[in-house]
Amino acid sequence: MDHPRLSRPFILKLTVSIIVLVLLLQYWLLQASWYRDYQNTQSISLHQLAGNATLGFGAILAVTPHSPPERTSWRKAGMQQAASFNGLDIGYPRQPQWNESDTERLAANSPDGEPKGGAAKAWLGHLYTLQQATEHRTALIFEDDVDWDVAIREQSVAVAEAIWDLTHPHDDEQDKVLNEESDAPYGLSWDVLWLGHCGSSLPREDDEAAQITSFTDTTLPPIVKTSIPQLIENPTHQRYVYRTGSPICSFAYAVTQAAARSIVERASAGQAVAFDVWMHFACERGELRCYAVNPELFHQHEMAGPHDSIINGVDQGTVVEARRTMNIRYSARCNADLGGSMEQPVTCSGEPA
Numbered sequence: 001m002d003h004p005r006l007s008r009p010f011i012l013k014l015t016v017s018i019i020v021l022v023l024l025l026q027y028w029l030l031q032a033s034w035y036r037d038y039q040n041t042q043s044i045s046l047h048q049l050a051g052n053a054t055l056g057f058g059a060i061l062a063v064t065p066h067s068p069p070e071r072t073s074w075r076k077a078g079m080q081q082a083a084s085f086n087g088l089d090i091g092y093p094r095q096p097q098w099n100e101s102d103t104e105r106l107a108a109n110s111p112d113g114e115p116k117g118g119a120a121k122a123w124l125g126h127l128y129t130l131q132q133a134t135e136h137r138t139a140l141i142f143e144d145d146v147d148w149d150v151a152i153r154e155q156s157v158a159v160a161e162a163i164w165d166l167t168h169p170h171d172d173e174q175d176k177v178l179n180e181e182s183d184a185p186y187g188l189s190w191d192v193l194w195l196g197h198c199g200s201s202l203p204r205e206d207d208e209a210a211q212i213t214s215f216t217d218t219t220l221p222p223i224v225k226t227s228i229p230q231l232i233e234n235p236t237h238q239r240y241v242y243r244t245g246s247p248i249c250s251f252a253y254a255v256t257q258a259a260a261r262s263i264v265e266r267a268s269a270g271q272a273v274a275f276d277v278w279m280h281f282a283c284e285r286g287e288l289r290c291y292a293v294n295p296e297l298f299h300q301h302e303m304a305g306p307h308d309s310i311i312n313g314v315d316q317g318t319v320v321e322a323r324r325t326m327n328i329r330y331s332a333r334c335n336a337d338l339g340g341s342m343e344q345p346v347t348c349s350g351e352p353a
């Protein structure tokens with residue numbers, strides 16, 4: 001039988017064409033899809049780490065007094081419940097029982113004897129917890145009445161990405177720092193991430209040197225108690241992240257190891273009415289590189305009854321009608337306590353749902 005024969009030049013051309021095609025295909029795959037996907041998964045998975053049980057930090061540490069009075073025992077108990085609701089891993093370093101000589105030492109450098117009383121004890125509590133934080137590359141510090149949204153583990157991922165972008169503005173730096181900061185979802189080019197506060201102004205709009213970014217966050221509460229116009233009227237649900245000097249209230253903040261050491265060293269000299277005020281001024285003077293999230297991710301929970309604070313004690317003047325966490329849409333404490341679920345969360349923001 002006779003087979004049709006292909007001419008030698010034809011076979012040669014065909015072979016060359018196939019080789020060229022295969023090479024082109026390979027080049028295109030490498031450049032366009034495989035390589036870029038690979039790069040993306042590298043940075044996506046890095047920020048995804050911020051959704052782990054310690055929200056991407058080396059540890060979460062709570063500032064809890066040695067032996068809190070019965071009327072404030074709900075603070076730590078509620079935090080433990082909320083933590084197990086969200087699968088968070090929180091450490092509770094056991095503080096010493098502070099006495100007069102400890103608080104007097106803290107106030108010794110201040111002409112008017114500040115900090116005093118509860119504020120001094122709270123300050124010592126922060127210092128003690130920060131001392132524990134120096135054992136970790138980064139740590140998130142919680143005051144013991146702090147609360148968060150049930151969606152915290154998604155919120156933190158978006159915030160990590162925003163912090164990373166703000167602190168690494170130049171693309172060409174990314175590869176360089178990726179080596180040193182490869183398992184630090186927020187990077188390490190900051191001192192304090194002020195994630196829970198009771199007020200922090202945004203940079204002025206005409207400030208061209210301002211470091212600010214924002215992203216759409218559908219988990220924001222419908223009403224935010226604040227004096228900042230952009231947050232009151234916020235139809236596109238923007239959460240802002242920016243370099244700041246102005247926050248107040250140390251509900252929740254993260255520190256790097258170096259920052260924890262430096263704060264312990266410097267804040268042990270007292271010289272302010274309260275710890276958050278000290279840190280506010282250190283941020284304002286640029287001694288610490290501070291970044292804030294606004295609206296905040298963490299806010300204090302308040303029980304019904306007279307307002308009660310570790311710093312000021314019971315304040316009979318302010319009565320909280322129903323337990324609440326302002327500026328948090330679905331409080332983890334309330335959901336853990338009142339039988340809410342991720343699918344059907346309850347709200348206790350102090351506002352109608």
Ligand SMILES: *[C@@H]1O[C@H](CO)[C@@H](O)[C@H](O)[C@H]1NC(C)=O
Pocket residue numbers: 049050052053054055056057058059089183184185
């Ligand atoms: C969460 O991720 C951070 C950053 O990689 C890491 O240091 C920390 O140990 C992780 N937490 C847990 C509970 O695995």
Ligand SMILES: *[C@@H]1O[C@H](CO)[C@@H](O)[C@H](O)[C@H]1NC(C)=O
Pocket residue numbers: 096097098099100101102
């Ligand atoms: C106060 O507590 C410290 C430890 O925190 C202790 O060394 C000191 O002896 C105590 N002072 C008094 C007067 O009890």
